[in-house]
Amino acid sequence: MTDILYTEQHEWVRIEGETASAGISKYAAEQLGDVVYVELPELGRTVEAAEEVAVVESVKAASEVYAPIGGEVIEVNAALGDAPEIVNQDAEGAGWFFKLKVDNTPATENLMDAEAYRKHIEGLG
Amino acid sequence: MKTSHMSSVAMETPEEVHMKPTYSGNKALAQEEKLIFELGDMAKTGVDLAEPAPIPSRLAEFERTDPIGLPGLTEPEAVRHYVRLSQTNYSIDTGMYPLGSCTMKHNPRLNEKMARLPGFADIHPLQPQQTVQGALELIDALAEGLKALTGMPAIAMSPRAGAHGELCGIMAIRAALEARGDARKTVLVPESAHGTNPATAAQCGYAVDIIPSSADGRVDVAALKAKLDHDVAAIMLTNPNTCGLFERDIIDVAEAVHAAGALFYCDGANFNALIGKVRPGDLGIDAMHINLHKTFSTPHGGGGPGAGPVVLSSALAPFAPLPYVVHGPDGWRLIENHDEAGDQADDAAPFGRLTAFHGQMGMYVRAYAYMLSHGSDGLRQVAEDAVLSANYVMASLQDVMSAPYAGPCMHEVLFDETFLDGTGISTLDFAKAMIDEGFHPMTMYFPLVVHGAMLIEPTESESKESLDQFIASMRFLVLAAKNGDVKRFKSAPQFAPRARLDETAAARKPVLRWHPN
Amino acid sequence: MRYLPLMAQDRTEMLRTIGAKQIDDLFKDVPPEARLEGLIDMPRGQGELEVERALTNMAANNIAAGSVPFFIGAGAYRHHIPASVDHLIQRSEFLTSYTPYQPEISQGTLQYLFEFQTQVALITGMDVANASLYDGSTACGEAVTMAHRITKRRKAILSGSLHPQYQEVVRTLAKYDGFDVSVSADRLSGTESLLELIDQHTSCVVVQVPNFFGTVEDLSKVSQAVHAQGALLVVIVPEIVSLGLIRPPGDFGADIVACEGQSLGVGLNFGGPYLGLFATRQKYVRHMPGRLCGATTDVQGRPGYVLTLSTREQHIRREKATSNICTNSGLCSLAWTIHMTLLGEKGYRQLARLNHQIAVQLADDLSSLKGVELLTPVFFNEFTLRLPRPAGPVVDALAEKGVLGGMPASRLMAHDGAMENLLIVAATETNTQSDIAAFRSALGQVLS
Structure with a gap:
C-alpha cells in the first residue's frame, strides 16, 4: 500500500497499482461539520486532475470536491448514500468517495504527503 | 372501544404523574397540535356544496377513481387547527423582528382592507380592458410614484419578487447589450452580495466574477476597476450594501462601469434607507428592483408573496418586458404582446415575458395605499x-x-x-x-x-x-x-x-x- | 404620521446618544450631489379616510367578477372561498412573519407547509412537493430548467396547447439560459405533432392538463415516447380543481408537475399574487427549486419541522443554486391548504364534479345556439366554442350587456388566424342557472 497524498483543497488519494481511491481529508470533514449528503460521480466518467467530481454537503454548506488525479471512475462508495455520517467518522478510510482507474505513473507532483499537508493546514490557522 | 381520558390518567403510575408537567402536553396558551392527517377524516368536510345534478360526465376514462387520501375538517376544527398553529409563530405584530436585510416593518391594516375591495380582488386578468380601467390606473399610478422616488425614467412592474426582479434587470441588460451587438460574458458581484445576485447572473447565462470587499466594509473600488474589461456585461451592487453601509464611491463606480461599456444593476433590497432622501437614479444606476414587501410594507406572509418591480434607465427602457400599461386618449391600455409594443413606440423591443398575466396586483394595491398614506x-x-x-x-x-x-x-x-x-x-x-x-x-x-x-x-x-x-x-x-x-x-x-x-x-x-x- | 412611533423628542435624544447633531449627519456617506434637498414630487401624506376614498374610487372603475355573469378562465378561475380562509390568513402570526428561518418560533408556518406539501403530492399523484413557487407560469419555467439539470440535455418541447403565456415565459428563460425550445403544432386536441418532435436530445416535453382549450386527453403515448428517449414528462395543471375529478399526472408517468394553485383560497386578484405548486418524484428531490419543509425532532425528542435541503438554494449555493428563487408564495400556500383542508376528499371531489356538471350544461346550452360549435367534447370546466364571427368583438359586446363571457383565443394567440373565431369559456360552482341563462341570451342577441 502506498502512502496517502493530499491536495491543497483537502482531497486525499491513495494509489494502489492501477486503482486510486479518493475522498476528503479528516480536516475538511471536521471543518464542514455533520455531513448530510454526498453527490458522487457517474461510473465510467473520465476525469482530469482538479476537475470537479463530487459535492459534499452539510446542513448549511456545500463544497465541490475535485479529482486529486485523473482517471476513470470505476467505483463509488454507495454506503454514503444511506449513511453520509461515515465521512465524519472515518474520512480517510471507510468514508472514501470514489475509485479511479489510473495509469501506472499518475501525476502526483502537485500533491502533498501527510507531513506537508499537516503544515499546510497549520498555515491556514 | 375508546379509552376515556379519565381512565388513561388513572393508568399512569404515581411516578409518571409526578414527572409530567401536564397530561395533555399543552401548557395553558401553548397548545400542541397534530397534523391534519391525524385529525381529519376523508368523509368529513367543512363546506356544504350543492349536490351535482345527475348529468353524465364527459370525461370518460379520464375520471379519477382511486381515493386521494385528503383529510377534511369541519369549520370549527379547521379554525382551531390553524389558530393553534399560528400561536407557535413569532411575528412583527408580536414583537421586534430585527432581521437584517428583510425590513420587517409594520404592515398597515388599511392596505389589507383595500386589497380586498372586490374591484381589486375579484377581477380577472383577462377581462376586457374597458372593464378594469381602475386597476390599470392604479398600476400606472404606483409605477409613476416608484419612478419619482427612484428618479428613473421607466419601470417593469410584473416581476413577482425581488429575485424575479433581478432576473428582469439582468435580462434587460443582456438584451440591451445584444441589441448593440456587444455580447459579454461576465457579471461582477461583490463577495458580500445576497446569494440571489450570483444565482441570477448564472441563470441569465453569465459567468460570475467576485469583487472583494475593502477593509471599511465597502466594495474594493480598485479591484473592481481592475476587473472592468470588454467581457463585463454588468455589475450587481447592493446599496446600501449588506454590511449596512452606503457605498461612498458609487457615482465613481457607475462612471467607470459605463466607461467600460457595462451596465449597473443595483440590488434595491435596502431601499428603505434611502426612500425620499436619495434617488438611485442620481447615482448612475441602470436597473434596480424594489421589494414592495420590504420598503412598501406588503406583508411577508411567512415567506411571500412579494413583488419586485424594476426601475430602468433610458438605456434599458426599450427592453422592458411584457406586459405594461400605457395611458392614451381612451384611457389605460395594457400592452400584452410584441406587435402592440411595436405599434406603441418605435424603439420598443421587449425582451420577453417573465410571468403569465400582469404581476402582483394585490401587492400593488397595498404598496400604493402605503405610498399615499406616507x-x-x-x-x-x-x-x-x-x-x-x-x-x-x-x-x-x-x-x-x-x-x-x-x-x-x-x-x-x-x-x-x-x-x-x-x-x-x-x-x-x-x-x-x-x-x-x-x-x-x-x-x-x-x-x-x-x-x-x-x-x-x-x-x-x-x-x-x-x-x-x-x-x-x-x-x-x-x-x-x-x-x-x-x-x-x-x-x-x-x-x-x-x-x-x-x-x-x-x-x-x-x-x-x-x-x- | 400614524405608522411612525418616534416622537420629535425621541429623535433628539437618539441623535444625542449617537453623537450626531442632525439627522443628515447619518447620511454623510451619500455623495453631496446625490442628496435630495427638498421633497420628492408627490402629494404629502394622507389620513386613512382620504386614502380609502381614493382607492375605493379606483376600485369602482372595475367590474368585479362577482357582480356579473362571469365565465372567464384561461389560467385563472373564480371559485368560492370559505369565509374562514381569509380570516385565518390574516392572523398576525401568519401575515406578519418572515420565512421560517428560526424554526423554534416558526412551527406554525412550518407545520402548515408540511401539510401543504403532502396535500400537493397527493392530488398530483407525485412523491414530493415543495413549499410553493410564484405562480403556475414561473413554476412551468422552473420545471423545464430542472429537467435540464436532471437529463443534462438542453432541448425542451412544449405542446402547442400549453397556455400561450406559459410558453412565452419558457421561451424568455430559454433565450437567456441558452436552451432550445420547440413548440408543437397541436392546438385544440391531439398530440401527433408533439410525438414527432421527440428525439434523443429532448430534455423534457411539457403538456398541459386540461389543455389551454379545455381538452382532457390521453397522454399515455406521449409519456411512453418521452421516457423511451430518456427525457422527462412535465405536466402543467392550471386549474387545480380539475384533479378532484380527472386522473392525476402521476398516474400517467409525469416526472415533474407544475400547477397554478390560485383556484383554491387565493382568488382572482387581477393576476397576482398567485401560487405555483411544484411536485416531482422522490429521486429528483435534490434537483428541485424552492423551499422544502421537512420533519425532524427537537433536542427534547418532540416532533417538529424545519426548512431542509437548503444547499440547493441561492443563499448557500449562490451561482450554482438550482434557482435564484428566494421569496415564495407563503401566505397563498396557507390560504390554499386551509381551503383544501375545509374541502377534504369529499368536498374536493364534489366541488370538481359540480364544476364539470355546470360546464357541461353551459356547453350544451351555448352550442345549441345557431352557428355556435363546441370544439372540445372532452373537457372539465372549460371548453372552446367556434363562433360564426371573430370572438374579440363578441366578447366586448357581451361586456356591454353586462356579461363577462369568456376569453377570445386571439387575445393570447393573435398570430394564429385559426384562433380568430374561437371563444374559450369557463364555468365554476359560482355560476348560477340565471348566469347561464343570461350568457346564452346575451350571446344569442350579439350573434343575431
Missing part, C-alpha cells in the same frame, strides 16, 4: 427614522459588542462575533438566547465577509421604548455571555414552542410529507 414627507421620514434607529442601536451596543466597520451605518447595523471570543458561545447560540428574551433574532452569518455576522435592522416601526428594551436585553445577554453563563445560551431557546431542532437528521433522511403508518 406621501413625500412621510416616506422621507421613514428613511430617516430607519437610519436613526439603526444608528441608535449601534451607538448603544458598540461598547459591549463588536462592530467590524465604523459608523454611521444606514438602516441596519452589523456586528460580528469577536465580542464572544473565549466565551464558547457562538452567534447561533446568542441568537437562540434572544428568542428566550422575546425577540426574533437578527440575521445571522450574513453577510459572509465577517465572522459570525449579526445584522440588525430595527426599521422605523419601533418606538424608542421598544428599542431601549431591545438594547437592554442585548446588553444583558452580552454580560451573561462574558460572565460564563454558557448554559443559558447552549440550552436556548428554553421558552419557545420547540427547543433546537435536529436539522442534520432532517437533511440526512428527508421526510418531506406525511405518510400513513
Whole structure:
C-alpha cells in the first residue's frame, strides 16, 4: 500500500497499482461539520486532475470536491448514500468517495504527503 | 372501544404523574397540535356544496377513481387547527423582528382592507380592458410614484419578487447589450452580495466574477476597476450594501462601469434607507428592483408573496418586458404582446415575458395605499427614522459588542462575533438566547465577509421604548455571555414552542410529507 | 404620521446618544450631489379616510367578477372561498412573519407547509412537493430548467396547447439560459405533432392538463415516447380543481408537475399574487427549486419541522443554486391548504364534479345556439366554442350587456388566424342557472 497524498483543497488519494481511491481529508470533514449528503460521480466518467467530481454537503454548506488525479471512475462508495455520517467518522478510510482507474505513473507532483499537508493546514490557522 | 381520558390518567403510575408537567402536553396558551392527517377524516368536510345534478360526465376514462387520501375538517376544527398553529409563530405584530436585510416593518391594516375591495380582488386578468380601467390606473399610478422616488425614467412592474426582479434587470441588460451587438460574458458581484445576485447572473447565462470587499466594509473600488474589461456585461451592487453601509464611491463606480461599456444593476433590497432622501437614479444606476414587501410594507406572509418591480434607465427602457400599461386618449391600455409594443413606440423591443398575466396586483394595491398614506414627507421620514434607529442601536451596543466597520451605518447595523471570543458561545447560540428574551433574532452569518455576522435592522416601526428594551436585553445577554453563563445560551431557546431542532437528521433522511403508518 | 412611533423628542435624544447633531449627519456617506434637498414630487401624506376614498374610487372603475355573469378562465378561475380562509390568513402570526428561518418560533408556518406539501403530492399523484413557487407560469419555467439539470440535455418541447403565456415565459428563460425550445403544432386536441418532435436530445416535453382549450386527453403515448428517449414528462395543471375529478399526472408517468394553485383560497386578484405548486418524484428531490419543509425532532425528542435541503438554494449555493428563487408564495400556500383542508376528499371531489356538471350544461346550452360549435367534447370546466364571427368583438359586446363571457383565443394567440373565431369559456360552482341563462341570451342577441 502506498502512502496517502493530499491536495491543497483537502482531497486525499491513495494509489494502489492501477486503482486510486479518493475522498476528503479528516480536516475538511471536521471543518464542514455533520455531513448530510454526498453527490458522487457517474461510473465510467473520465476525469482530469482538479476537475470537479463530487459535492459534499452539510446542513448549511456545500463544497465541490475535485479529482486529486485523473482517471476513470470505476467505483463509488454507495454506503454514503444511506449513511453520509461515515465521512465524519472515518474520512480517510471507510468514508472514501470514489475509485479511479489510473495509469501506472499518475501525476502526483502537485500533491502533498501527510507531513506537508499537516503544515499546510497549520498555515491556514 | 375508546379509552376515556379519565381512565388513561388513572393508568399512569404515581411516578409518571409526578414527572409530567401536564397530561395533555399543552401548557395553558401553548397548545400542541397534530397534523391534519391525524385529525381529519376523508368523509368529513367543512363546506356544504350543492349536490351535482345527475348529468353524465364527459370525461370518460379520464375520471379519477382511486381515493386521494385528503383529510377534511369541519369549520370549527379547521379554525382551531390553524389558530393553534399560528400561536407557535413569532411575528412583527408580536414583537421586534430585527432581521437584517428583510425590513420587517409594520404592515398597515388599511392596505389589507383595500386589497380586498372586490374591484381589486375579484377581477380577472383577462377581462376586457374597458372593464378594469381602475386597476390599470392604479398600476400606472404606483409605477409613476416608484419612478419619482427612484428618479428613473421607466419601470417593469410584473416581476413577482425581488429575485424575479433581478432576473428582469439582468435580462434587460443582456438584451440591451445584444441589441448593440456587444455580447459579454461576465457579471461582477461583490463577495458580500445576497446569494440571489450570483444565482441570477448564472441563470441569465453569465459567468460570475467576485469583487472583494475593502477593509471599511465597502466594495474594493480598485479591484473592481481592475476587473472592468470588454467581457463585463454588468455589475450587481447592493446599496446600501449588506454590511449596512452606503457605498461612498458609487457615482465613481457607475462612471467607470459605463466607461467600460457595462451596465449597473443595483440590488434595491435596502431601499428603505434611502426612500425620499436619495434617488438611485442620481447615482448612475441602470436597473434596480424594489421589494414592495420590504420598503412598501406588503406583508411577508411567512415567506411571500412579494413583488419586485424594476426601475430602468433610458438605456434599458426599450427592453422592458411584457406586459405594461400605457395611458392614451381612451384611457389605460395594457400592452400584452410584441406587435402592440411595436405599434406603441418605435424603439420598443421587449425582451420577453417573465410571468403569465400582469404581476402582483394585490401587492400593488397595498404598496400604493402605503405610498399615499406616507406621501413625500412621510416616506422621507421613514428613511430617516430607519437610519436613526439603526444608528441608535449601534451607538448603544458598540461598547459591549463588536462592530467590524465604523459608523454611521444606514438602516441596519452589523456586528460580528469577536465580542464572544473565549466565551464558547457562538452567534447561533446568542441568537437562540434572544428568542428566550422575546425577540426574533437578527440575521445571522450574513453577510459572509465577517465572522459570525449579526445584522440588525430595527426599521422605523419601533418606538424608542421598544428599542431601549431591545438594547437592554442585548446588553444583558452580552454580560451573561462574558460572565460564563454558557448554559443559558447552549440550552436556548428554553421558552419557545420547540427547543433546537435536529436539522442534520432532517437533511440526512428527508421526510418531506406525511405518510400513513 | 400614524405608522411612525418616534416622537420629535425621541429623535433628539437618539441623535444625542449617537453623537450626531442632525439627522443628515447619518447620511454623510451619500455623495453631496446625490442628496435630495427638498421633497420628492408627490402629494404629502394622507389620513386613512382620504386614502380609502381614493382607492375605493379606483376600485369602482372595475367590474368585479362577482357582480356579473362571469365565465372567464384561461389560467385563472373564480371559485368560492370559505369565509374562514381569509380570516385565518390574516392572523398576525401568519401575515406578519418572515420565512421560517428560526424554526423554534416558526412551527406554525412550518407545520402548515408540511401539510401543504403532502396535500400537493397527493392530488398530483407525485412523491414530493415543495413549499410553493410564484405562480403556475414561473413554476412551468422552473420545471423545464430542472429537467435540464436532471437529463443534462438542453432541448425542451412544449405542446402547442400549453397556455400561450406559459410558453412565452419558457421561451424568455430559454433565450437567456441558452436552451432550445420547440413548440408543437397541436392546438385544440391531439398530440401527433408533439410525438414527432421527440428525439434523443429532448430534455423534457411539457403538456398541459386540461389543455389551454379545455381538452382532457390521453397522454399515455406521449409519456411512453418521452421516457423511451430518456427525457422527462412535465405536466402543467392550471386549474387545480380539475384533479378532484380527472386522473392525476402521476398516474400517467409525469416526472415533474407544475400547477397554478390560485383556484383554491387565493382568488382572482387581477393576476397576482398567485401560487405555483411544484411536485416531482422522490429521486429528483435534490434537483428541485424552492423551499422544502421537512420533519425532524427537537433536542427534547418532540416532533417538529424545519426548512431542509437548503444547499440547493441561492443563499448557500449562490451561482450554482438550482434557482435564484428566494421569496415564495407563503401566505397563498396557507390560504390554499386551509381551503383544501375545509374541502377534504369529499368536498374536493364534489366541488370538481359540480364544476364539470355546470360546464357541461353551459356547453350544451351555448352550442345549441345557431352557428355556435363546441370544439372540445372532452373537457372539465372549460371548453372552446367556434363562433360564426371573430370572438374579440363578441366578447366586448357581451361586456356591454353586462356579461363577462369568456376569453377570445386571439387575445393570447393573435398570430394564429385559426384562433380568430374561437371563444374559450369557463364555468365554476359560482355560476348560477340565471348566469347561464343570461350568457346564452346575451350571446344569442350579439350573434343575431
